[in-house]
Amino acid sequence: MFNRRRTALVDAVLRHPQASREIRALSMRTGADAVDARRRVRRCLRELVATRGAPWTDLFARAMRRALVPLWRVEILDEDRRMLRGPAASDACLIFLPQHQAYMDPLFVSQALRDCGRPRPLWFAGDNLRLPLLAPLAARAGVVFLRRASPADEDYRSALRLYLRHLVDSGETLEWYQEGGRSRTGLPGPPRYGLLEHTVAAVRDNPGKQVWLVPVALSSSVLPDAAVLAGEELGQPKRPESLRWFWRYVRAQRRTRGVVQVRFAPPLSVGAYVGHRGGALTDASGARVLAREVRRALCQVTPVTGQALVALAVSAAGPGCTTAQVHRMTQPLLEAVERSGAPTLDTQHLRTERGVREILLRLRDVGAVSLRGVDASPPDASLPVASPPDASLPVASPPVASPPVASPPDASPPVASPPDAEDTVPGQRPAAPGDSARARALSRPATAPVLHRRVHEHRAVATLYRNQGIHWLWPRAAAEVAALRASRVETAGAWDTAVQELRGVLSATATGTGLGVEPGLLATAVVELKRLATPTSGADESPWTFPAPLVPAGSLIAPAVLADVSAGQLLAFQELAQQPHGLPVDVDLVLTRVLARARSWADSAVGLPPVPPRAPGFYRSLLLDVRRSGLLEPGLEAAQRRRYAHTEARQLHADLLTLARQRADADAAPESGLPHGGPR
Structure with missing residues (x-):
């Protein structure tokens, strides 16, 4: 029955008014005749299409929920519930775009939508999850398996474009992850534009169709895949997905319980951006604009x-x-x-x-x-x-079995633990026999x-x-770095220097993190900058200056927020600056060398900050951002830009170390009577 339904769906996709034009364009690009091009597209469509209907959809979703998240509680805000039940979401095509953290994210989103009375979305998954025995059931339940990399397969790209156009015109509810995979660092990665480009093209061909993008933020009390992702950061190879892997994953997750809060951002109309600037945006540029807006909306609700x-x-x-x-x-x-x-x-x-x-x-x-x-x-x-x-996953052994870590020479020794469980301090009541361990x-x-x-x-x-949610702390951290740089110039130009440095610091720290210099973050950073400044004569109209060291030094957060990311950027740009200008940059070679240096730095640091990230995903995201900026191209201009980026990264790292020393000096100073250094 599934084969008949799949064949009928493939025929419906090929009967679309745009299918003939797409196949003719494909035959012209590949040099094949139209009949052969149509046959190859049909074969790719049979690989792609998924069906959805009783009893398979409910049965598969219920089985996965009982197997993976039996002890989880999914929460959704009341305002989000009202928004998803509103008239704008009744007859439109909704595309949900969560930030991907764990394999179980689709189950959390589906449960939240079910609680809101919305249908389960068709979920676009990587073909690494196309497991034997399970994949046919998943395809019957609405899981669309995509190839992880198919840039040169014109047949597959044409089939995917036609299938997505069919889904959009049919008003289906869809879900995919614009980063293309799970985050290895907790930060959003640079977006992939392929599916968004096809969506923009579908809306351009059918202007009357309402298509909305809904960014989704997932906040979990327990990150289900944290141990596995941590092992990959430590250099362990990623285990290939298989039936044995799936069984072990189910066994591990059935012992995990927690709470996940699902937050939905206000929907973004694709049609509004297709018509932006009088419709002058191409599919590629429209996808980039949409991806930036999705990222901004996701930051606002995380x-x-x-x-x-x-x-x-x-x-x-x-x-x-x-x-x-x-x-x-x-x-x-x-x-x-x-x-x-x-x-x-x-x-x-x-x-x-x-x-x-x-x-x-x-x-x-x-x-x-x-x-x-x-x-x-x-x-x-x-x-x-x-x-x-x-047991094969990298988790910490029990604390009682591990010797204490030696403190650095200049740090105060750790406080000794109480010698006995029944020891008390003045004013503390003895623990009753019935008290819990946590109490x-x-x-x-x-x-x-x-x-x-x-x-x-x-x-x-x-x-x-x-x-x-660390991006909410970036404005304050960037303001501290900008204020430190402005404290080194003359008083008359200190404020202008700080404002000019602010955007540069935010842009530099955003490289490789999937975040950008959003207007809201920049405005917040300016407000934070004013909190660090002092009028020279006590009046707001007088020139603003910045003391050295910054006051209150005990409230500085930039070293805690930016130091590790800055260290990783410094390693990457240092390697890029050494690349010759006559040839394109070998990304794989750069990645291998940067990872080796990051692991060497982390081992020599003995856990003391800053420690650069060791996750390959962070450096792949950084190199992707650098490539999109044109820094990996051959030529003298690109080489000069790489060296300039290295200089900026080195200066940022040095400024963060200076702020860390100011913070340490403030912590070591006698108590001033004010909490954490002052009232600011």
Whole structure:
């Protein structure tokens, strides 16, 4: 029956009014006759098309949900629920574009849409998931398998263009990931434009069709694939997907429970951008404009999580820090988030040290940090935790079995853990026999979260958590770097210098992260810049200057937010600057050398920040951004631009080290009576 339905669907696609024109264009490009071109397109369509209908759709979705996410709770905001039930979404073609973090993301999105009364979307997946026995069932349930790389296959591109045009004209609900794969760093990668180009072409051919793009942000209490992605960052090869892999993945995820919040951005009309500038935009340029708007909308709805702020504070504080130090480091980060107006999740208790300890326990449960001085018993059953994944996956060993990490010579020694579980401090009540392990842990003083001696495993997992919503902290971090540079010039031109440097810093740090210099972020950065400036005569009309060191130095967050990314960019641009100008840059060779240097740097750093990313995906994204900027082309001009980019990356890295020293000096200074350095 499925073969008959697939054949009927292929015939319907080829009967589309644009099919004959597409096939004629294909025959002209390839030099084949029209009959042969049509036969090859039909063969590619049979590989592509997916059907959807009872009982296969509901049966497959229910089986996957029970196998992979039986213990997860999916939350959706009431305003998003009303938006998806509104008249604009009733008869239009909706295309959902989530940021991809885990294999289970489609199940979360489908569950959220089901709760809103929307149909399950047709999901575009990579053909690496075309597993034996499961792939035919998935195709019957609406999963479209795409080749991961087919730039030179004209037949396949024509078939995909025709099929997507058919789906758009039919008003289907679709879902794909514009980055093309899971994020290895927690940051969005550079978008892929292929499917968006085909969508723009379909809307251009049918102007009356309403097509909306809906960016989707997923915020999870537990990242299901964190251990696997961390292992890939450590240099472990990616395991090929197979039935055995799938069975082991199901076994690992069935022991994982958590909460995922799904947030939908306001829909973007494709037709409005097709008609932009009087319809002068081509399919390629229209796709780039749409991808930029999708990225901007996704940034606006991605919340900053409490786990992200605490993980960022632990990374900035370094090994051997106490919970009191983590709490103190968290406060300027939290204040910057509150000033930016960013949506937040689980940040309401971070003002207290007890709330920070609670988040630290969650990060311990997912393998992001190790804790010393707390009970190693399992947490309460009511809290979302992640069970250890498969034994082959890189996870941290239990904290009680690992020796403590040595602190750097210039750092204060770690606080010793209490010698006995029943020890108390003045004013603290003894733990009752019926108290839970987590309650006893939270009632203890200043436990010491430290990175495990196998520091890279912890740091790799923690990076995935701390990068969730980190773009909301970039305006403040960029303002600090710009203010530092402006403090080195004359007073009369300090403010103008700072404003000029601001956009350059934001642009430089965005390379390879999938983020851009959005107007909202730039406006927020200008506001933050004014908070760091001081009028020379005490009046706002007088020239603004920037003190050296910046005040309050205890509230500086730029080293924590930008240092690791800046270190990775410095390695990449240093290698690119050494490439000869007479030949095109060999991207594979550059990637191999950069990864080797990143791993050598990380090993020699012994866990101390900054540590450049070791995930190949980060450097592939960076090199993709560089290639789109024309820096990989042969010629003297491109070589000069590469050397200039290296100079900028080196200057940014040096400025972040200077700010880190100012922050360290402020932390080492006697208490001034003001929290974390001052009132700003």
